[in-house]
Each structure stands twice: as structure tokens, then as C-alpha cells.
Amino acid sequence: MLRLTVPDQLAPPRSAGRAAAARAAELKTEMAAVQTPAASPTAAPQRTPTATATATATAAPQPTATASPTAAPQPTATASPTVTPQPTATATAPAGSPQQIAQAMLGSFGWSSSQFACLNPLWAHESGWRVTAYNASSGAYGIPQALPGSKMASAGPDWQTNATTQIKWGLHYIKGTYGSPCAAYAHEQATGWY
DSSP, X not given: OOOOOOOXXXXXXXXXXXXXXXXXXXXXXXXXXXXXXXXXXXXXXXXSHHHHHHHHHHHTHHHHHHHHHHTTTHHHHHHHHHHTHHHHHHHSOOTTSHHHHHHHHGGGGTXXXXXXXXXXXXXXXXXTTOTTOBOTTTOOBTTTTBSSGGGGGGGOTTTTTOHHHHHHHHHHHXXXXXXXXXXXXXXHHHHSOO
């Protein structure tokens, strides 16, 4: 809001004539008219420096009080770190899950744990890591989608229901055919099968 201060003394110097005095009176009247419609109850206190300082001091805390509710979203920022551990938990397979069994077996085939980053999406795409996954169109079965599924009997008699048996057979197949899970996954990405 524009504040105009009107000096109480707009009197012209004594050497000025009646025209100058009349003009000064007109200016004083115009200035008073400009201040009065803007805020009539506030106009009187604005002329005194003490009232202006009080009004300014009173106005300053109001924006600060308005800014305080804006600070409320800070608890939301505290909730963000809770989201960060979730992907880490997803990357680590649950205890006893087929993914964890496969992770534990990688070293016995001479591969580093980084190969799981390729094996996981490969078998997730092929079978969703389900022991009883069956492809009706091809006859492929189990986690590694052996074709036919009975091939996995070479890894154990419980090949139809045991994740460890299926994973052991699947890792032998990958090593003998592609060399590593990442090579098998690259082939699957290029051709749609491995």
C-alpha cells in the first residue's frame, strides 16, 4: 500500500504571493484526500512515526506466523527415508526363497554374486520363480523352464516340487550352454528365449 506523508506545514515562504499560498492549500487538501480513502481508520496513526513503527512491528510477525504452517510438511520429509529401505529389502531375497537359494549357489558355479542381477530377471520372466510353472505351448516346466521338465531328474528325484533341485539343474544348464547367467540373459533379451 502506498503511504503518502503530508507535512503539517506546507506553508509557502513569506515572499510568495497569494497564488502560491492558495496552491499550497490546494496541495494539502489533495494530499489529505488521497490518504483518507485508502484506509480511513489507519490514516490517522500512519502520520505519527510511533504509530507507523507499531503497525510495522505488528505486521512483521503476521507473515512469520503464516510461514509456520508451511513448515508442517517437514514430517513428510521424515517419511521419505522410510521409502529408501524398501528397494534394498526387495533386492535381498527372503530367507528360504528360490531367489535366495540361487544367490547362495552362484559361488559354487564359479560366478560372483553380481550374476544374480541377470539371473533374477531371466527366471522372473521365464517362470516368475515358481517351482510349478508350466508352459502349455512348449511343455517347459519349473523355475528354469526345462524342456521337457523331466530333464531336471538328473539333479534329483524331487525335480517337480523342489526349488533347490530345479535351480541346481538350471545353473548347470546355463553354465554349459551360455557360460554365465548374464550371457544367458543377454541371449534371452535378443531372442526371447534361452
